[in-house]
Amino acid sequence: MDFITRNLKAARPPLVPKNASPLRIGIIGAARIAPDAIITPAMSHPDIVVAAIAARDMSRAQDFAKRHGIEKVFGGSNGYQQMLDDPTIDAIYNPLPNGLHYEWTMRALAAGKHVLLEKPSSNHAEETRRMFELAEANNLILLEAFHYRFHPAIHRVKDIIDSGELGQVKHISAILGLVQGYVKDGDIRLDFDLGGGGMMDVGVYPLSAIRYLLSAEPISIESSVPTPHPQNPAAIDRAIHAVLTFPESITADITGDLQLQPWGPFGLIPQLPKISLAVHLEGGDVTLSNFAVPTLWHTIQVITKAESGANAQTRSEIAFTFKDEDGKEHGEVWWTTYRYQLEAFVDRVRGREPRTWISAEDSIAQMEAVERIYEKANMPPRPWSSFSLA
Numbered sequence: 030m031d032f033i034t035r036n037l038k039a040a041r042p043p044l045v046p047k048n049a050s051p052l053r054i055g056i057i058g059a060a061r062i063a064p065d066a067i068i069t070p071a072m073s074h075p076d077i078v079v080a081a082i083a084a085r086d087m088s089r090a091q092d093f094a095k096r097h098g099i100e101k102v103f104g105g106s107n108g109y110q111q112m113l114d115d116p117t118i119d120a121i122y123n124p125l126p127n128g129l130h131y132e133w134t135m136r137a138l139a140a141g142k143h144v145l146l147e148k149p150s151s152n153h154a155e156e157t158r159r160m161f162e163l164a165e166a167n168n169l170i171l172l173e174a175f176h177y178r179f180h181p182a183i184h185r186v187k188d189i190i191d192s193g194e195l196g197q198v199k200h201i202s203a204i205l206g207l208v209q210g211y212v213k214d215g216d217i218r219l220d221f222d223l224g225g226g227g228m229m230d231v232g233v234y235p236l237s238a239i240r241y242l243l244s245a246e247p248i249s250i251e252s253s254v255p256t257p258h259p260q261n262p263a264a265i266d267r268a269i270h271a272v273l274t275f276p277e278s279i280t281a282d283i284t285g286d287l288q289l290q291p292w293g294p295f296g297l298i299p300q301l302p303k304i305s306l307a308v309h310l311e312g313g314d315v316t317l318s319n320f321a322v323p324t325l326w327h328t329i330q331v332i333t334k335a336e337s338g339a340n341a342q343t344r345s346e347i348a349f350t351f352k353d354e355d356g357k358e359h360g361e362v363w364w365t366t367y368r369y370q371l372e373a374f375v376d377r378v379r380g381r382e383p384r385t386w387i388s389a390e391d392s393i394a395q396m397e398a399v400e401r402i403y404e405k406a407n408m409p410p411r412p413w414s415s416f417s418l419a
């Protein structure tokens with residue numbers, strides 16, 4: 030399937046008939062990410078419907094519901110809780126600002142709902158641990174929505190590394206930088222009280238990807254250098270660069286940037302988004318471009334080092350679907366990371382084993398590393414939630 034057809038289908042997927050009793054998910058907050066992360070993916074999934082939206086402002090909730098054909102609307106100061114208390118809702122998608130993830134996930138779990146929770150899972154590893162404990166105690170599914178992890182492209186890179194064809198990993202470098210203009214004044218990402226910061230928002234992707242590819246946790250944070258945001262230089266990192274060491278003397282560096290700075294004469298030339306990772310191994314390199322939005326396009330490049338007398342070899346791969354050893358394919362080339370993620374979430378709720386999962390331990394370890402990176406950067410920990418279950 031070519032680039033245009035694939036991406037048109039990803040943006041406007043075929044509407045499939047729903048099962049007799051599909052999972053009913055409600056969205057808490059009319060967030061900007063919700064259409065891409067849940068509304069569009071649900072269109073092509075037979076076993077889930079977006080059944081409710083709650084927003085702090087009723088008219089905002091109504092507008093959102095009208096735009097996306099959502100049946101139930103909750104609004105006003107008690108709207109979020111009313112949706113959680115609705116017995117016809119089975120699951121909640123939580124795309125609230127990071128600093129509210131803990132409170133509303135705890136409330137949703139206490140109300141008996143499964144939760145698909147936006148990244149980063151909370152402001153602290155301890156909060157994340159508590160959420161997973163409650164999910165387990167209430168026999169509910171909780172998933173941190175690190176969507177890139179569910180796409181075949183990153184799996185293919187891990188398979189190449191794990192196959193040993195290029196030997197031992199030496200260093201991994203990963204970056205996620207956003208074009209200037211995506212994050213504007215007043216954005217939740219720049220608000221410390223809401224759990225903002227470059228590491229929290231974008232730095233978490235390279236960190237998560239490296240931890241995944243190595244199946245390991247950082248032993249030490251060697252350095253962590255923030256670029257403070259002028260609006261709140263003491264607490265908000267516009268960008269961050271950290272160097273980590275992992276077991277077996279593997280090193281890694283991560284970069285996250287909320288507002289890649291323009292360059293050139295008078296700073297007139299904007300930078301394009303930077304989303305890539307490069308794995309340097311004893312026997313060569315593997316790179317994956319666009320690891321967070323691979324359905325749009327991506328390339329996996331494998332460069333085998335020249336041995337004495339031989340030339341270096343380069344091959345390029347793409348992976349839009351999973352292929353079993355018997356050649357059977359899973360997924361569709363036009364499935365986005367969010368669509369693959371939704372497949373796994375619904376499978377798990379339905380008691381099936383998903384192809385990919387992000388465990389409680391993984392989400393907790395991720396937040397531990399985020400906290401250590403801020404500490405090393407001499408930046409304050411993000412605020413603790415004041416919420417406690419009655």
Ligand SMILES: NC(=O)C1=CN([C@@H]2O[C@H](COP(=O)(O)OP(=O)(O)OC[C@H]3O[C@@H](n4cnc5c(N)ncnc54)[C@H](OP(=O)(O)O)[C@@H]3O)[C@@H](O)[C@H]2O)C=CC1
Nearest residue numbers: 058059060061062083084085124125126127147148149217
């Ligand atoms: N997986 C991914 O690809 C992406 C994930 N994200 C994650 O999703 C979350 C939301 O991001 P994004 O959609 O860009 O954010 P938005 O600012 O668009 O949405 C946040 C929502 O939170 C609600 N909210 C509740 N309390 C507050 C408050 N005090 N201040 C501001 N908003 C509040 C608002 O809902 P209401 O309608 O009730 O006013 C708002 O719609 C973040 O955790 C972010 O990290 C973001 C983008 C991409």
Ligand SMILES: O=C1OC[C@@H](O)[C@H](O)[C@H]1O
Nearest residue numbers: 148207211218230231321
């Ligand atoms: O995928 C993403 O890209 C843009 C970010 O600001 C966002 O929070 C992140 O999840």
